[in-house]
Amino acid sequence: MEKRLKYSKKNPNISVAFIGETKTPENYTKDELDQIAVDPSKAALLISSVFTTEYESAIVKGKVKLVEDGEEKKSRP
Numbered sequence: 567m568e569k570r571l572k573y574s575k576k577n578p579n580i581s582v583a584f585i586g587e588t589k590t591p592e593n594y595t596k597d598e599l600d601q602i603a604v605d606p607s608k609a610a611l612l613i614s615s616v617f618t619t620e621y622e623s624a625i626v627k628g629k630v631k632l633v634e635d636g637e638e639k640k641s642r643p
Contacts, residue, residue: 575632578629578630578631579627579628579629579630580627580628580629580630581625581626581627582625582626583623583624583625583626584623584624584625584626585621585622585623586621586622586623586624587621587622588620588621588622589620589621
């Protein structure tokens with residue numbers, strides 16, 4: 567924790583990524599994947615079936631400020 571505090575004083579810029587719901591594709595057996603892989607024309611089917619970019623995410627960027635005053639901490643939401 568101490569290193570983070572020193573770093574945030576030196577460079578207060580931060581980025582945090584949150585990942586929500588993801589859609590995982592159907593799993594195939596090895597035999598099914600082998601059958602798809604034999605036919606080069608089915609490469610797109612294999613790629614779209616195994617890999618996905620369907621997910622929820624949020625990236626938050628901002629600055630860190632260390633709040634040490636007890637009253638200021640209480641007044642923050």
